[in-house]
Amino acid sequence: MNKDITAEINKICTAVENARVRMMDIVRAVQEKYGCVSDDAIEIIARNISIPRVEVESMVSFYAFLSKEQKGTVAIRLCNDIIDRIYGCDVVARAFTEELGIGFGETTTDGFITLEHTPCIGMCDQAPAALVNNVVVTDLSSDKVRKLVKTLRETRDPQQLVTRFGNGNNSSDLVKAMVTNNIRKKGGIIFPLMDSAFAENAGLERAIAMSPVEVIDEINTSRLRGRGGAGFPTGMKWEFTRSSEGANKYIICNADEGEPGTFKDRVILTELPDLLIEGMTIAAYAMGAENGILYLRGEYAYLYDFLMSILSQRREKKLLGNAVMGKKGFNFDIRIQMGAGAYVCGEETALIRSCEGMRGDPRNRPPFPAQKGYLESPTCVNNVETFCCAVRILDKGAAWFSEKGTKDSHGTKLLSISGNCQSPGIYEVPFGITVREMLREAGAANARAVQIGGPSGQMIGPADFDRRICFEELATGGSVMVFGPERDILEVVSCFVDFFIEESCGYCTPCRAGNVILKKYLQKIMSGTGEPADLAALQDLGAVIKTASRCGLGQTSPNPVLTTLKNFRSLYEARVTESKSGLQPSFDLAAALKETESIIGRASVHP
Amino acid sequence: MSDTIAFLLDGKEVLAAKGRTILEAAEAAGTYIPRLCFMKGLLPFGSCRVCTVLVNGRPQAACTQPVAPGIVVESDTEEIKNIRKKIIELLFVEGNHFCMSCEKSGNCELQALAYRFGICAPTLPYQLPQRELDASHPDVFLDRNRCILCGRCVRSSQELDGKHVFQFVGRGSKKKIAVNAKAKLADTELSATDKAAAACPVGAILRKRTGFMVPIGKRLFDVNPIGTDIESARATK
Numbered sequence: 089m090n091k092d093i094t095a096e097i098n099k100i101c102t103a104v105e106n107a108r109v110r111m112m113d114i115v116r117a118v119q120e121k122y123g124c125v126s127d128d129a130i131e132i133i134a135r136n137i138s139i140p141r142v143e144v145e146s147m148v149s150f151y152a153f154l155s156k157e158q159k160g161t162v163a164i165r166l167c168n169d170i171i172d173r174i175y176g177c178d179v180v181a182r183a184f185t186e187e188l189g190i191g192f193g194e195t196t197t198d199g200f201i202t203l204e205h206t207p208c209i210g211m212c213d214q215a216p217a218a219l220v221n222n223v224v225v226t227d228l229s230s231d232k233v234r235k236l237v238k239t240l241r242e243t244r245d246p247q248q249l250v251t252r253f254g255n256g257n258n259s260s261d262l263v264k265a266m267v268t269n270n271i272r273k274k275g276g277i278i279f280p281l282m283d284s285a286f287a288e289n290a291g292l293e294r295a296i297a298m299s300p301v302e303v304i305d306e307i308n309t310s311r312l313r314g315r316g317g318a319g320f321p322t323g324m325k326w327e328f329t330r331s332s333e334g335a336n337k338y339i340i341c342n343a344d345e346g347e348p349g350t351f352k353d354r355v356i357l358t359e360l361p362d363l364l365i366e367g368m369t370i371a372a373y374a375m376g377a378e379n380g381i382l383y384l385r386g387e388y389a390y391l392y393d394f395l396m397s398i399l400s401q402r403r404e405k406k407l408l409g410n411a412v413m414g415k416k417g418f419n420f421d422i423r424i425q426m427g428a429g430a431y432v433c434g435e436e437t438a439l440i441r442s443c444e445g446m447r448g449d450p451r452n453r454p455p456f457p458a459q460k461g462y463l464e465s466p467t468c469v470n471n472v473e474t475f476c477c478a479v480r481i482l483d484k485g486a487a488w489f490s491e492k493g494t495k496d497s498h499g500t501k502l503l504s505i506s507g508n509c510q511s512p513g514i515y516e517v518p519f520g521i522t523v524r525e526m527l528r529e530a531g532a533a534n535a536r537a538v539q540i541g542g543p544s545g546q547m548i549g550p551a552d553f554d555r556r557i558c559f560e561e562l563a564t565g566g567s568v569m570v571f572g573p574e575r576d577i578l579e580v581v582s583c584f585v586d587f588f589i590e591e592s593c594g595y596c597t598p599c600r601a602g603n604v605i606l607k608k609y610l611q612k613i614m615s616g617t618g619e620p621a622d623l624a625a626l627q628d629l630g631a632v633i634k635t636a637s638r639c640g641l642g643q644t645s646p647n648p649v650l651t652t653l654k655n656f657r658s659l660y661e662a663r664v665t666e667s668k669s670g671l672q673p674s675f676d677l678a679a680a681l682k683e684t685e686s687i688i689g690r691a692s693v694h695p
Numbered sequence: 696m697s698d699t700i701a702f703l704l705d706g707k708e709v710l711a712a713k714g715r716t717i718l719e720a721a722e723a724a725g726t727y728i729p730r731l732c733f734m735k736g737l738l739p740f741g742s743c744r745v746c747t748v749l750v751n752g753r754p755q756a757a758c759t760q761p762v763a764p765g766i767v768v769e770s771d772t773e774e775i776k777n778i779r780k781k782i783i784e785l786l787f788v789e790g791n792h793f794c795m796s797c798e799k800s801g802n803c804e805l806q807a808l809a810y811r812f813g814i815c816a817p818t819l820p821y822q823l824p825q826r827e828l829d830a831s832h833p834d835v836f837l838d839r840n841r842c843i844l845c846g847r848c849v850r851s852s853q854e855l856d857g858k859h860v861f862q863f864v865g866r867g868s869k870k871k872i873a874v875n876a877k878a879k880l881a882d883t884e885l886s887a888t889d890k891a892a893a894a895c896p897v898g899a900i901l902r903k904r905t906g907f908m909v910p911i912g913k914r915l916f917d918v919n920p921i922g923t924d925i926e927s928a929r930a931t932k
Contacts, residue, residue, distance in 0.1 A: 131877070140859035142876075143862060149865045452741045589868060594867045601789040
């Protein structure tokens, strides 16, 4: 074994005190340095943190951004979600393969560049987009790709690809990204209507003047519900965590927005990071937690330095650390945990696992995170937007917050709208807005179909456009994908099913094995050899996956199929035919006989 | 008596000790809830989902869900049976299960469940995956073609043998069993007498030179169809 590698990896492990729980930081560092976490590296890491080597291998093999095989110095990851396809990622992909002379999944012979596809990277409002190591490149075209490859080869530095900066903090020294915010509509709760609407840290100040129980009461009164999509009452979650036994409690922010079509957290993290941290600090006060973790998805690594600087500024201002805002006994600090490319880590128990340096397999419940979460301690996981809402509630009061919204969905919601619309971007709307109004605002009056809540949500057609966006009717974590009249809805569905196949953790049978079969049926129908019985088969299998899967990912994974079978049934029916001969149209007899014919050396006598 | 909990299982009242899972409580009462990844003596895993039941109308895995006072559990219904049947079919088509040539035939829990559910042939399309064999170990054979990813070997090695011979690698449909060595099973600490070598419900991990010691027709489930041991305990109560 190479001595240099051993010394270097030992150093990486020592930097986090050989702590098993920090394995994600270790393997990320090794991957970044060597372009892989090789067999030798696995051995060294295992020895350092005193676990069996297969445990390290198990963890590394789980995350898309980690690999045992050698990758190039630069990894180009082109997003191939459905929105990027609408905006021409296929043409961009071709340009990449031509320019680099390699296919997807391959590395150039000089070992410099690896080309890969990746699911949604949170840039649907500026698609097609790609990650070049941690650097985001947006609005790609085949011309831009040619220039990009040339620059990369000349400079060998991905940051040189950023020739213009985006607006707001995207242009700050610590971000320097070409990403633009695209905030199309401010709603007055997250994004202020006037610059002077909110004073900095006013929510935190008011919170620490109250007792922790009063803070939770205020949140309960506001009836704030989790903004990730499931809509669990936030106050209740805080109360459970607060009342759980355990000396060390943890506050975790889920900044792993991976639902295709979502990018709202990206904009909050860029423009309102202080608001988010303030929200986490209020939560810590309310629940009696001293430690927090901001779990940042691997795709947003370009925001890491910026967010680290926000944390240190807040420490300097005594807004984090010991005696926050001078409040004796209130100590709270936050570390950032980077992810490494796994959608399932947005599921809260999987996210906790990932924070512990494990595979992102969701856990069995009970126990719930509020009882036993991170390191078996009571843990509260909330969405980025939820923490931000909590600040405003403490600042302006529950009654103020509840002025907007519907009976069971108070406040506003950030929507990430993309696809076939004139103005893709972030819209902060009051809960209760109809789909039709929303489409009008985004310039998508002629939409054929809208995917509400991303692939795990539902696909609706014009018949449902008068329904409202709220927990009572159409719940969403914020992803809204618009499809125009020219879109093949089955192709969209197929793309979503591919996504779930790729992102399933593989723990339970229905999700792991079932989605692969759903895809088979879909392919059959799309190829024109499907029969009406295949629609029933899709329906039955979809229902089993929905009922029997272990976590939210599995339970929602058949939604693209099930909701389109319901809302766009005629599109399926038009593509299946009853076989008159009684033979299966999908069975190609000639092809099946081909191998035998070649062995026996003559053609078959079949008709 | 405060540690005893009463709940309804398919309309009948069942008493169970607090902290028991639904699967254990049902079993103690002589009701068999089909299962694959569950194994007595190991921590429950909840991965195969064959033991899915409805608890107050919500689907849960009976092997991981604890009993609670007054819950209404549905297990022996057409809806649940159809779900279990489909899951068993999924396991068949996901791997390469060729019962008639498998040494485990008659002792295989997957095969036995298929018989119990009246599955003659899967209705779902076969995936025919390419999977690796590992015959390197002198006494134990690992055939991933038959693996159903239940994790019984993983947990047995950790929890019963105090070793770490097996673990999962990969995710989704690429998830598979790996061994704690750079290359092969022979390079691990596995010994033929390990509990992990005997934990496999199917024919993925087999002890060598034992396959035909008992003739087909006289094997475990040939004589006592799966679940009948638990059900007959009720009959004799």
